[in-house]
Amino acid sequence: MNNLQGQFLSSWPCLSSIHIPNTMKKLFFLLIGIISFGLWYYSSTRPIVQYEEVKPYLQAQHYNIQKSQLLDQLAFWVKRLDQQSLNNVYQQKLAHLQAQYFRLTGEVNYLRQSDSLLLDLAERFPNTVTYWQGLAQNAIAGHEFAKADHYANQALAIGEKRYQSCLIKVDVLLERGNRQEALGLLNGLGNQYSFDYLSRQVKLEDQLGKLDEAIHWMEKAVSRARTSGDSSLISWSLANLGDMYGHQGKIRKSYHTFLQALQYNPSELHAIKGIAWIAFSHDKSPTLAKEIVAFLQSLQDIPDYELLLADIATYQNEVEKAKLHTERFVAQAGKVEYGFLYTRPLVQLLLDRGEVAEPAIRTKAEIDQRAHPLSFALRAKFLQNLGAKDAAMKILEEKVLGQTEEPDAFYLAGMIYKDNGKIKLAKALLKTAQEAAFELGPIAEIEIKNALRAL
Amino acid sequence: MKNPKRYLLLGLVLGALFLSSCEKDNDFNPIENFLYQQEDQMARPAINTVFVSSNDKDAFNVTPPSQQGAAFASKFNSRLLALNPNYTTNALGLDAATFTNVLATDVLTVATQQPTTFFDGTNVLTGRRLDDDVISVELLLIFGGPDGTANPGLTDDNVDANDKAFLNTFPYLASPH
Numbered sequence: 001m002n003n004l005q006g007q008f009l010s011s012w013p014c015l016s017s018i019h020i021p022n023t024m025k026k027l028f029f030l031l032i033g034i035i036s037f038g039l040w041y042y043s044s045t046r047p048i049v050q051y052e053e054v055k056p057y058l059q060a061q062h063y064n065i066q067k068s069q070l071l072d073q074l075a076f077w078v079k080r081l082d083q084q085s086l087n088n089v090y091q092q093k094l095a096h097l098q099a100q101y102f103r104l105t106g107e108v109n110y111l112r113q114s115d116s117l118l119l120d121l122a123e124r125f126p127n128t129v130t131y132w133q134g135l136a137q138n139a140i141a142g143h144e145f146a147k148a149d150h151y152a153n154q155a156l157a158i159g160e161k162r163y164q165s166c167l168i169k170v171d172v173l174l175e176r177g178n179r180q181e182a183l184g185l186l187n188g189l190g191n192q193y194s195f196d197y198l199s200r201q202v203k204l205e206d207q208l209g210k211l212d213e214a215i216h217w218m219e220k221a222v223s224r225a226r227t228s229g230d231s232s233l234i235s236w237s238l239a240n241l242g243d244m245y246g247h248q249g250k251i252r253k254s255y256h257t258f259l260q261a262l263q264y265n266p267s268e269l270h271a272i273k274g275i276a277w278i279a280f281s282h283d284k285s286p287t288l289a290k291e292i293v294a295f296l297q298s299l300q301d302i303p304d305y306e307l308l309l310a311d312i313a314t315y316q317n318e319v320e321k322a323k324l325h326t327e328r329f330v331a332q333a334g335k336v337e338y339g340f341l342y343t344r345p346l347v348q349l350l351l352d353r354g355e356v357a358e359p360a361i362r363t364k365a366e367i368d369q370r371a372h373p374l375s376f377a378l379r380a381k382f383l384q385n386l387g388a389k390d391a392a393m394k395i396l397e398e399k400v401l402g403q404t405e406e407p408d409a410f411y412l413a414g415m416i417y418k419d420n421g422k423i424k425l426a427k428a429l430l431k432t433a434q435e436a437a438f439e440l441g442p443i444a445e446i447e448i449k450n451a452l453r454a455l
Numbered sequence: 456m457k458n459p460k461r462y463l464l465l466g467l468v469l470g471a472l473f474l475s476s477c478e479k480d481n482d483f484n485p486i487e488n489f490l491y492q493q494e495d496q497m498a499r500p501a502i503n504t505v506f507v508s509s510n511d512k513d514a515f516n517v518t519p520p521s522q523q524g525a526a527f528a529s530k531f532n533s534r535l536l537a538l539n540p541n542y543t544t545n546a547l548g549l550d551a552a553t554f555t556n557v558l559a560t561d562v563l564t565v566a567t568q569q570p571t572t573f574f575d576g577t578n579v580l581t582g583r584r585l586d587d588d589v590i591s592v593e594l595l596l597i598f599g600g601p602d603g604t605a606n607p608g609l610t611d612d613n614v615d616a617n618d619k620a621f622l623n624t625f626p627y628l629a630s631p632h
Contacts, residue, residue, distance in 0.1 A: 127509055129509065158509045158510075159508075159509050159510035159511075159512070159513070160509040160510070160512040160513060161512075161513065162513050163513070190492070191492045194492075
């Protein structure tokens with residue numbers, strides 16, 4: 001008996017003091033192994049989402065209170081503004097609340113109204129930095145990144161409140177795939193411990209593919225948010241952390257983090273959506289996922305949920321239903337008032353359906369808004385659909401490969417190389433995409449598996 | 456026992472796998488590095504707003520008052536002369552350089568033995584009462600010339616009182632309305 005084994009056995013008094021035949025000992029260890037494996041297997045495959053844990057949050061009450069409080073405040077400033085239509089303080093208050101209302105409800109008209117107030121203010125008071133910052137943040141929220149860049153530059157040129165202007169500029173740079181410039185700007189900032197700083201650090205590390213680092217900083221950001229006592233900031237950061245645990249493959253931890261976010265703020269719908277995704281993507285419980293999504297849809301009239309429902313229907317082989325949800329998404333997301341908000345998923349869907357004209361316009365628009373590697377990957381798919389194989393692969397080589405860690409980019413590129421007979425590269429890319437199967441969802445997972453099998 | 460290690464290892468590995476899949480740890484260590492930073496400072500009403508350019512604002516807001524004079528007085532001087540090119544002295548008898556040197560050190564002086572006022576005709580900057588007409592006083596000192604009669608259209612903000620009565624007890628300010 002060697003030392004290790006002796007130590008181990010001596011921690012089991014009954015075993016160290018009694019003489020047990022060797023076969024028994026073998027059996028004992030084998031048993032521990034089998035039990036452990038069984039427990040591990042059970043815990044990794046059993047469903048994570050527990051309905052009774054989620055049920056308390058599937059109630060509209062808290063959300064409706066938040067919504068009506070915001071509406072009251074909006075009405076207050078609208079009334080004030082009726083009395084003095086050019087009062088810049090009232091205008092700014094209203095613009096801020098409208099943007100906040102958009103964030104809660106997804107009602108894009110409020111974002112547009114906020115924008116027109118801020119534009120008016122910026123025109124009358126071009127040296128007031130906060131108006132430009134507000135415009136930049138609204139533009140980011142509406143996925144108008146070219147505009148956002150212009151506004152951020154205006155804010156930076158004024159010079160005042162440079163710290164916030166730099167962080168907004170970092171947001172724009174990262175959305176546009178300009179990681180190096182973002183890194184330079186971030187490193188040059190003074191206070192590197194604020195919540196706002198940490199949350200940008202997270203985004204940057206994530207885009208550099210350093211997920212563990214990103215999570216490390218996100219955990220710090222959560223701690224920082226906790227010290228602020230602001231429950232919606234805490235829930236927002238926990239919901240984001242939940243997402244990231246999911247990307248890391250720690251689905252159970254992700255789920256518990258979402259639940260924690262909801263304890264702080266039951267209206268943190270992003271966390272509820274995250275739980276619906278786990279129910280679908282990990283637990284493969286479409287019924288529960290659909291119930292949660294139906295609840296979310298009863299609160300927010302936005303296209304996003306149709307996309308998830310389409311995926312679920314496809315997974316359940318309900319072809320007609322999937323088609324219906326897809327149609328609804330395309331009709332809703334394509335509305336003029338949404339502008340560039342849904343360009344990426346819209347293009348992806350239209351390309352999957354083999355459409356040509358609309359994706360031609362929208363992929364170009366997306367590249368103009370953000371020349372991010374993922375936008376170029378979509379352009380490559382568009383070219384591939386047209387039969388321009390060489391052009392598609394050229395774009396992938398020049399603008400995508402090695403420049404992003406987005407699973408979608410690996411997936412798109414892998415499929416294109418596969419169709420063009422570049423087996424080795426296709427295999428490598430699709431295997432990388434497969435590692436993010438949870439994030440890409442069961443439908444993509446099946447497609448990747450089939451593609452890899454065919455290679 | 457031919458190779459008991461193998462079974463032990465198998466047990467340990469599988470055990471570890473089981474344990475690692477129980478991810479319920481949701482408590483994070485509190486942040487180690489806490490850093491509070493000064494964001495803003497203001498003493499005399501509107502002085503920072505009017506005399507500090509947008510480009511200097513961030514710096515001015517974190518400069519200790521003891522260093523503000525050296526760093527900003529000449530900029531205040533140019534701003535004063537840009538606002539009022541005919542400035543000679545003001546009602547306090549201060550020439551441009553002296554006046555802006557006073558202004559650039561943005562602190563609120565308090566005299567413990569005199570009546571508290573921003574300016575009441577006799578006492579100057581012995582403190583500040585809520586109902587002091589501070590902006591008019593500042594306008595007068597910037598535009599009013601040696602006897603306070605120059606540029607009559609620029610020396611009064613024409614707001615003589617708050618639109619709601621102040622309180623006699625803490626917090627003294629009128630409630631929001």
